[in-house]
Amino acid sequence: MEDRRIKRTKRFLSMALVELLAEKPVNEITVKELTERSDVNRATFYRHYRDIYDMLRQMEQELFGEFTAALGQEPPPENEAALERLYCRILRFVADRAELCGILFGPNGDRSLLRRLEMQVLAYCGIRREAGLDTVERFLATFLVSGFINVVEQWLSEGMRLPPEQLASSIMRATREGFSLGLCPLVRNLPDSPQA
Structure with missing residues (x-):
């Protein structure tokens, strides 16, 4: 079971990805801009996902x-x-x-x-x-x-x-x-x- 911090981090990343997908297709979204938009560092992103496509899946x-x-x-x-x-x-x-x-x-x-x-x-x-x-x-x-x-x-x-x-x-x-x-x-x- 995921703890509250992990859920919150994933929620921030998900919200940022939804915002970015409203602007452009997934193949134009980078981990850098996603982590900047969500205010989550890249290492944390990679702790949960291999890449943007894995996160979307x-x-x-x-x-x-x-x-x-x-x-x-x-x-x-x-x-x-x-x-x-x-x-x-x-x-x-x-x-x-x-x-x-x-x-x-x-x-x-x-x-x-x-x-x-x-x-x-x-x-x-x-x-x-x-x-x-x-x-x-x-x-x-x-x-x-x-x-x-x-x-x-x-x-x-x-x-x-x-x-x-x-x-x-x-x-x-x-x-x-x-x-x-x-x-x-x-x-x-x-x-x-x-x-x-």
Whole structure:
């Protein structure tokens, strides 16, 4: 178990890295500028991390662990109401860590983290590539989860103007009724038949 001083040091370094990632990509960040920004000396940094990439990986791993634990607070969804609660739980998780998630999911973040989160949600819901599910069912589950993850990414980038509950409800409504109600902007303006 880490003592309080180590946790505080890592928190200062993490805050500084998040600030720097808001300004530029990780490959342009040096240990020197990170330690100067955090007011932590270089030797202390190297006591905890091999380099900036190792630090970022550890931060992502910690976030991923917290995300996995948050998913497990309820059983996987078996109906629409439970799926909406899952969407809302994920949105609240992101909102509670908005600054970090905004950076990690943003243009200077690691795209593979979003993919890992997507795969984790699918696995939590019992959807695995090797599972006996029908191919169409796997594709539809991937479509729903991928779409949701992309909505989360956009919601973060636009400042989370909608509360989690409202966004989760809207996503469920669009999932259930979007095409029939003309809510999908991709299809609502298309002609009924193809143009010759």
